[in-house]
Amino acid sequence: MKRIYINEEYCIGCRLCEIYCQVKHSKSNKILKAFKKELPDIISRVLVEEIGCNSFAIQCRHCSDAPCVEACISGAMTKNPNTGVVICDEKKCVGCWSCIMVCPYGVIKRDLSANKAASKCDLCFGEEIPVCVKNCPNEALKFN
Amino acid sequence: MTSKLKQSEFEILRDENKCISCEVCVRTCSNDVHEFDSDDSAVLSESLSCVGCHRCETLCPTGAIKVKKRDPEFKENFNWSADHIKNIYRQSESGGVLLTGMGSDKPHTVYWDHLLLNAAQVTNPSIDPLREPMEIKTFIGGKPDSIKIEKSNGSYKLKTKIPPHLELETPILFSAMSYGSISYNACKSLAAAASEFKTYYNTGEGGLHQKLYEYASNTIVQVASGRFGVDKEYLSKAAAVEIKIGQGAKPGIGGHLPGEKVTCDISSTRMIPEGTDAISPAPHHDIYSIEDLAQLIYALKEATDYAKPVGVKVSAVHNIAPIASGIVRAGADFIAIDGFRGGTGAAPQVIRDNVGIPIELALASVDTRLREEGIRHKSSLIVGGSIRSSSDVVKAIALGADAVYIATAALVAMGCHLCQKCYTGKCNWGIATQDPYLTKRLNPEIGTRRLKSLLYAWSLEIKEMLGGAGINAVESLRGNREHLRGVNLSNRELAILGIKHAGEAW
Numbered sequence: 131m132k133r134i135y136i137n138e139e140y141c142i143g144c145r146l147c148e149i150y151c152q153v154k155h156s157k158s159n160k161i162l163k164a165f166k167k168e169l170p171d172i173i174s175r176v177l178v179e180e181i182g183c184n185s186f187a188i189q190c191r192h193c194s195d196a197p198c199v200e201a202c203i204s205g206a207m208t209k210n211p212n213t214g215v216v217i218c219d220e221k222k223c224v225g226c227w228s229c230i231m232v233c234p235y236g237v238i239k240r241d242l243s244a245n246k247a248a249s250k251c252d253l254c255f256g257e258e259i260p261v262c263v264k265n266c267p268n269e270a271l272k273f274n
Numbered sequence: 275m276t277s278k279l280k281q282s283e284f285e286i287l288r289d290e291n292k293c294i295s296c297e298v299c300v301r302t303c304s305n306d307v308h309e310f311d312s313d314d315s316a317v318l319s320e321s322l323s324c325v326g327c328h329r330c331e332t333l334c335p336t337g338a339i340k341v342k343k344r345d346p347e348f349k350e351n352f353n354w355s356a357d358h359i360k361n362i363y364r365q366s367e368s369g370g371v372l373l374t375g376m377g378s379d380k381p382h383t384v385y386w387d388h389l390l391l392n393a394a395q396v397t398n399p400s401i402d403p404l405r406e407p408m409e410i411k412t413f414i415g416g417k418p419d420s421i422k423i424e425k426s427n428g429s430y431k432l433k434t435k436i437p438p439h440l441e442l443e444t445p446i447l448f449s450a451m452s453y454g455s456i457s458y459n460a461c462k463s464l465a466a467a468a469s470e471f472k473t474y475y476n477t478g479e480g481g482l483h484q485k486l487y488e489y490a491s492n493t494i495v496q497v498a499s500g501r502f503g504v505d506k507e508y509l510s511k512a513a514a515v516e517i518k519i520g521q522g523a524k525p526g527i528g529g530h531l532p533g534e535k536v537t538c539d540i541s542s543t544r545m546i547p548e549g550t551d552a553i554s555p556a557p558h559h560d561i562y563s564i565e566d567l568a569q570l571i572y573a574l575k576e577a578t579d580y581a582k583p584v585g586v587k588v589s590a591v592h593n594i595a596p597i598a599s600g601i602v603r604a605g606a607d608f609i610a611i612d613g614f615r616g617g618t619g620a621a622p623q624v625i626r627d628n629v630g631i632p633i634e635l636a637l638a639s640v641d642t643r644l645r646e647e648g649i650r651h652k653s654s655l656i657v658g659g660s661i662r663s664s665s666d667v668v669k670a671i672a673l674g675a676d677a678v679y680i681a682t683a684a685l686v687a688m689g690c691h692l693c694q695k696c697y698t699g700k701c702n703w704g705i706a707t708q709d710p711y712l713t714k715r716l717n718p719e720i721g722t723r724r725l726k727s728l729l730y731a732w733s734l735e736i737k738e739m740l741g742g743a744g745i746n747a748v749e750s751l752r753g754n755r756e757h758l759r760g761v762n763l764s765n766r767e768l769a770i771l772g773i774k775h776a777g778e779a780w
Contacts, residue, residue: 140717142302142704149296149335161336165294183711267333268717 131192131214134253134263134273138186141178141270147187147262148174154254154261171243175251176262177236187262187271189251190237192216198229198238198250207248215253223247281360284326285344286319292338293317299330299339304700304712327693329702361623374623375696375706377523377615377660377682384615385634385767386666389673390776392757394744401746403737409747410736412677414447414514415439415583415607417651437607438583440494440514442677443472444733445748446667448725449612449658449679450496450518450587452480454531454540454552455619455696456685457713460705463688463721465489470722471729476679479518479529479554481543487511496587497574499528500554502544506577514582514608515574517567519558520589522616522633522659523626529554530620535699535708568604575605583607590614590636590659591629595643602644602653610679611636613659617682619706620697633659634673638771641674641753650674650753664735673771674753687728688721756780 149161151174156164164172176189192209196216199207206222207229209215218229218238225246230238241249254260263273286307295317299308305323308330310316324341331339346356361372394400401408415437422433448464455478462485468475469492476494477486481503486493495512497504509515520526531540531552541548561567567586574584585608586601588594594611601609613633618626637657644650657670658679667678686692689703696706704715740748743757751757759776760768768775 137717140714142715144298144301144333145296146298146333146335149294149298162292162294165296183709183714265335268715269720270717 132253132273133192134189134251134260134271136186136188137270137272138184139270140268141186142268143178143180143185144267145178145187146265146267147176147271148178150261150265151176151189151251154257155249173239173241173249175237175239175249177239187266188235188237189262190216191235192251192253193234197232197234198248201228201232203228215255216250217252217255218248218250220245220247220249280322280363281346282321282324282344284321284324285342286321286324286330287340287342288317288319289338289340290316292336294336294338296335298333298335302329302333302702304702304707304709325693325695325698325700326691327695327702328691372623373620373697374626374694375618375620376692376694377617378627379694380627382615383632384660385632385763385771386662386669388761388763388767389634389669389771389773390759390761391665391668391672391739391743392759393742398744400744401741403734403741406741406746408737408740409749410444410733410740412442412445412748413439414442414585414654414656414676416653419651438514438581440474440583441472442474444729444736445671445675445677446661446729446732447473447494447656447677447679448475448684449610449616449681450476450478450494450516450521451619451681451685452478452496452502453483453543454478454480454535454708456705457701457707457716458483458485458539459713459716459718459721460685460688461486462718463716463725464684465493466718466722467725467729468492471726473729474513476516477512480531480540480552481545482508482511483539483543494585497570498554499556499558500552502546502552502554505545509574509578509582512578512582514585515578516585516587516608516610517558517570517574517606518587519561519567520587520591520612521618521621522589522612522614522630523618524621525589525591525614525625525630526556527621527625528556537708540708564600564604567601571605585610585653585656587612589616590631590633592631594631594636595639598640599643599647599649602649606653608654608656608676609640610656610658611640612679613637613657616659617685618696633657634669635767635770637670637673637675638755642772645674645753664732665739667732668736668739668751669758671748671751672754672757674755676752683728684725687724688716 152172153161153164156168156172178187204224206219238250263271307324424431424433453461464475469489479496479498490511493512494514496516496518498518533549533551586606587610590613614630654676656677657675661678701707704712755773758773761776
C-alpha cells in the first residue's frame with residue numbers, strides 16, 4: 131500500500147496542503163467557489179502542527195491495526211482489506227466520536243456541518259497522488 | 275520628518291475577488307508585509323517593507339497577489355534619478371554605507387549581448403549533436419609545454435608528467451558562495467548537483483561543513499584573506515584549492531559576516547568563536563606582490579602534495595592582463611576572473627556599481643596577453659560574473675575561457691528572485707539566510723534536481739551551438755574568436771575583444 135510520508139525537515143508551514151485538501155473535499159472542487167461559498171463547512175483532513183520553526187503536516191496514517199475501526203460503534207469506519215485504506219462512511223457515522231478518542235495521531239476531526247460525521251483523510255480517492263502531496267511546494271510530503 | 279521620506283518600492287495589488295484569506299502570504303513573508311485582520315476577516319498588506327522577492331505571489335494558490343514596482347513619486351529628472359534621491363534620503367538618515375546584494379543592476383553595457391555566434395553553411399557541414407558525438411568535457415589545470423611519448427612493447431606510454439587536473443563533464447562550475455552567505459541547504463544542493471553532474475562547486479571563504487565532506491572529490495576549497503576554516507583536513511577534502519584575492523562585486527573590499535549570523539554550526543565551520551564577527555580583511559596581509567602570491571600558491575601545493583590544482587581568483591580590474599600574467603608566472607594552475615557584474619551576499623552599493631570592468635573585456639585582454647607571452651597553456655582560465663545563459667558560456671569560451679563559473683544563475687535555479695536583499699539575512703527563498711524557519715524552505719533534494727536540470731539543459735544547448743557552427747568539440751571553440759562577430763560596438767571595443775564586426779568576412 132502506498133502511504134504518505136512526512137519529511138518534516140522541509141515542511142515550511144505554509145498550509146497549502148490544508149487548503150488543497152479543503153478544495154478536494156468541497157462540493158464544487160474549485161478553490162474560489164469552495165472558499166467563498168462553502169466555508170466553514172469544508173474541513174481539511176490534513177493538519178499542520180507547528181511549534182516555533184518546526185512544523186509538519188499529518189493526516190490519517192491508515193494504521194495496520196487501526197484503533198478507530200475497532201472503536202467504531204456503527205461500522206462506518208472500515209479498513210479496505212485489499213488496499214489497506216481506512217475510510218469513514220459518513221452516511222453511516224453517528225457522530226459518537228469514539229474514533230477521535232482512540233486515534234493516537236489526533237487526525238480525525240468532527241464535521242459538524244449537515245453530516246455530523248467523523249472527517250478524515252481518504253487518500254484522495256480517485257486521485258493518482260493525494261492533493262496535499264501534489265501541492266506541497268517543498269516536497270515535505272511524499273507518496274510512495 | 276526623515277521617516278516620512280522613505281517610500282515603498284513596491285505595490286501589493288490584492289484582488290479581493292480572488293483572495294480567500296488562506297494566509298499563505300502571511301505565513302511566508304519574512305518581512306511581515308501581510309497580516310490577517312480578524313476584525314475585517316481580510317488579509318491586509320503593508321507595502322513599505324516589501325522587498326519584491328515575489329514569494330507571496332508565487333505561493334498564493336489563487337493568484338490574488340501581484341507585486342508591482344511602484345513608480346517613485348518624484349518629479350521626473352534625468353540627472354537626479356529616483357535612486358539617487360532615495361539613496362541620499364537613506365544616507366542622510368543613517369550616516370552609513372549603503373549595502374546591497376547580488377550583482378549590479380545598473381545599465382552598463384552587457385557585451386555578451388553585442389556578440390553573435392557563427393553557423394556552418396554550405397562550405398562546411400553543421401553537425402547534429404543528437405546523432406553524432408559531441409565533446410564538451412573540459413580539463414582545468416596547467417598543460418605542459420610539450421609531451422613526450424615512448425613506445426615500448428608495441429604500446430605507447432606518456433613520458434611527460436602532466437600537472438594535476440580537474441575533469442568537468444561540462445565547461446560550467448558553481449562559483450564560490452560561502453556557508454554563512456548562503457544556507458547549508460543551498461551549499462548541499464550545489465555540492466550534490468556538482469557531484470552528480472561530475473563538475474565542481476566552490477566552498478567560498480566560509481570553510482567546509484563536515485557533512486559536505488562526502489562531496490570532497492567535487493569540491494574546490496577557497497583560501498581567502500580571513501583564512502576561515504582552513505586546516506590540513508579542509509585542504510584534503512577538496513579536488514582543488516582556490517586563493518581568493520578579489521570578488522567581482524567588490525574588488526578591493528573585504529567581507530564582514532555579522533556576529534549574530536555566526537551560529538554554532540557556522541562558528542565550527544569557520545573555526546571562529548560563536549557570535550563573533552567574521553571579518554575578511556580587504557587584502558591578504560601576507561600577499562603584497564606576485565612573489566608573495568607565489569609563496570602561498572606553493573605553500574598550498576606543498577600542503578596538498580602537488581596532487582591538486584591551485585588557482586587564484588581575482589576580480590576584473592583595469593590592469594587585469596598583467597596581473598593575470600603575474601599569476602600564471604606565480605605558478606597558478608588556473609585563474610578565475612570575476613567580472614564586475616558578479617554577485618555578492620553583501621557589498622557597498624557604490625563599490626558594486628562602479629568598481630571593476632566587464633568580464634568580456636577582461637577575458638579577451640587576458641587571453642590575448644597570455645597568448646602573446648606564450649604562457650596561455652600554463653593556466654586554465656575560468657570566468658564568472660553574470661553568465662546568464664548557455665550562449666554566454668559559448669561566447670566566453672570563444673573569447674578564450676576554458677570554463678565558466680556560475681553563481682547567480684545557480685541561485686536563480688534554486689528559487690532566487692534577485693530581490694538583492696541577501697545582506698538582510700531574511701531571504702524568503704531560504705537561500706541567503708541562516709534563520710531555521712527560512713532555511714528549510716530550500717529542500718536540497720529539489721535544489722539538487724533543479725541545478726542538475728539547468729546544467730543538463732545548458733550542456734545540450736552548448737552542443738547545439740557547437741554543432742550548428744560545424745564543430746564537434748569544445749576544444750575547437752576555445753579562443754576561436756572567428757566564431758564571434760560584434761554588433762553595435764566601436765572599433766576600440768572590437769579591437770579589445772579581438773573580433774570582427776558583423777558583416778566582415780574572413
